[in-house]
Amino acid sequence: MMHDYNEETGRLAQQVLDYARQRTELEPIPTGGTATPERLAELVGETITAGGLGGQEALRVFTEVLAPNCLSVDNPRFLAFVPAAPTEASILFDLVVGSESIYAGSWLEAAGATYAENQALRWLSDLAGLGAEAGGVFVQGGTIGNLSAMVGARGAAAARLERLRRNRPDRWVFLIADTAHSSVPSAAMVMDAEVIHVPTDSSRRLTGPAVAEALAHHGDRVAGVVATAGSTNLGVVDDLRSVGEVCRANEVFFHVDAAYGGAALAAPKARPLFDGIELADSIIIDPHKWLFAPFDSCALLWRDPAQAQAVHAQHADYLSFLDRYGQWNPSDYAIQLSRRARGLPFWFSVAAYGTEAYGESVQATLDITQVAADRIDTAEHLNLLWGPSLSIVVFERKGWEAADYEACTDAMIAEGTGFVTPTRHDGKPVFRFCFVNPRTTAEDVDALIAAMA
Numbered sequence: 041m042m043h044d045y046n047e048e049t050g051r052l053a054q055q056v057l058d059y060a061r062q063r064t065e066l067e068p069i070p071t072g073g074t075a076t077p078e079r080l081a082e083l084v085g086e087t088i089t090a091g092g093l094g095g096q097e098a099l100r101v102f103t104e105v106l107a108p109n110c111l112s113v114d115n116p117r118f119l120a121f122v123p124a125a126p127t128e129a130s131i132l133f134d135l136v137v138g139s140e141s142i143y144a145g146s147w148l149e150a151a152g153a154t155y156a157e158n159q160a161l162r163w164l165s166d167l168a169g170l171g172a173e174a175g176g177v178f179v180q181g182g183t184i185g186n187l188s189a190m191v192g193a194r195g196a197a198a199a200r201l202e203r204l205r206r207n208r209p210d211r212w213v214f215l216i217a218d219t220a221h222s223s224v225p226s227a228a229m230v231m232d233a234e235v236i237h238v239p240t241d242s243s244r245r246l247t248g249p250a251v252a253e254a255l256a257h258h259g260d261r262v263a264g265v266v267a268t269a270g271s272t273n274l275g276v277v278d279d280l281r282s283v284g285e286v287c288r289a290n291e292v293f294f295h296v297d298a299a300y301g302g303a304a305l306a307a308p309k310a311r312p313l314f315d316g317i318e319l320a321d322s323i324i325i326d327p328h329k330w331l332f333a334p335f336d337s338c339a340l341l342w343r344d345p346a347q348a349q350a351v352h353a354q355h356a357d358y359l360s361f362l363d364r365y366g367q368w369n370p371s372d373y374a375i376q377l378s379r380r381a382r383g384l385p386f387w388f389s390v391a392a393y394g395t396e397a398y399g400e401s402v403q404a405t406l407d408i409t410q411v412a413a414d415r416i417d418t419a420e421h422l423n424l425l426w427g428p429s430l431s432i433v434v435f436e437r438k439g440w441e442a443a444d445y446e447a448c449t450d451a452m453i454a455e456g457t458g459f460v461t462p463t464r465h466d467g468k469p470v471f472r473f474c475f476v477n478p479r480t481t482a483e484d485v486d487a488l489i490a491a492m493a
């Protein structure tokens with residue numbers, strides 16, 4: 041069974057590798073599709089059987105029915121939510137990571153993998169300017185990254201109050217803007233903490249003076265401030281410098297959620313937008329969003345990793361042996377123990393192509409965003425409402441109600457034109473493009489705009 045490497049396994053290996061290679065080489069990438077559970081039951085039936093289908097049959101079911109009923113978010117005409125555009129190197133290396141059975145929770149068990157992941161983290165940390173001591177870990181996604189960071193923030197706030205011999209609050213508070221990602225209030229809920237919305241300025245940015253006012257009001261209840269560097273809906277980067285300075289002056293933990301936008305640190309022309317990010321106590325950046333890595337991978341960085349370790353390291357008799365090695369145990373820096381070395385596909389890709397290629401590819405997506413903004417501006421049936429802001433534009437289709445937008449998205453999926461979903465802006469239904477794929481062309485944009493006519 042498990043280790044019976046016979047002729048049939050060899051055939052299966054060939055088929056699996058061939059399929060993965062073909063999928064990586066597909067040009068154009070098919071849009072994929074979707075189906076109801078009833079339809080899939082009809083097409084596939086039951087796959088979990090006492091005797092097993094056999095690898096060949098299970099693979100056939102996947103490649104012929106299941107995979108075509110998933111959307112290919114790496115398609116260059118997929119501009120909904122935050123799509124993905126993994127490099128060939130990162131996709132292929134993901135297969136290697138799977139084959140290695142690396143337990144990437146501890147240095148003892150994964151020294152080589154951790155060394156490589158840490159170099160990839162170092163690159164991101166240096167782009168942000170977090171300092172020589174900074175470090176962290178790759179977690180599953182921005183949601184777990186934000187939760188881990190906010191738990192670290194609360195730990196730091198509690199330690200500070202203890203040092204000052206002041207009481208902990210009954211309920212902790214996080215100061216955020218209403219542009220913060222949904223995972224931030226969700227993390228607060230998990231922590232049974234409260235979020236207080238700090239008003240933003242006319243450009244919808246969280247600013248230092250507004251944070252200072254909220255701090256004066258909420259004082260010792262504040263566990264931390266969460267700013268966003270690239271809001272999900274509009275691509276807004278908060279005024280990180282003024283917020284960071286206020287946090288420093290008040291000894292309050294400053295977390296920057298750069299899950300989507302942090303990639304633009306790699307583009308020299310965009311870097312000034314992030315001025316002040318170097319003041320952060322923690323940052324998250326998702327390589328699976330705009331840094332060309334496959335799902336799933338979020339870089340969580342701490343300015344002071346020892347502080348994070350004090351909060352996150354798990355202790356048990358069966359784990360204490362690992363501490364003898366006194367090295368960097370990745371699981372000490374977030375909410376997780378067993379972990380896939382989920383930073384390795386990203387590391388391999390950056391190692392293979394080099395950081396300049398990353399900067400150029402991010403810049404290419406910023407350039408196509410500008411092209412899209414110009415096209416929308418001149419299209420008679422559209423109205424540009426926001427952007428370009430990082431790689432996001434928001435616009436309305438003149439005369440359409442919410443149902444028209446939804447019908448248009450359904451038609452695009454059915455016809456394989458692309459994938460663009462409606463969102464809301466100032467209370468109105470709108471369309472939004474988010475570009476993370478350097479292979480998206482002006483022709484792709486034109487095709488989508490034509491589908492909205």
Ligand SMILES: *Cc1c(COP(=O)(O)O)cnc(C)c1O
Nearest residue numbers: 181182183221223272297299300
């Ligand atoms: C996507 C996103 C998240 C959540 O990241 P996941 O990887 O989807 O969990 C958090 N913050 C921002 C700003 C995001 O855009």
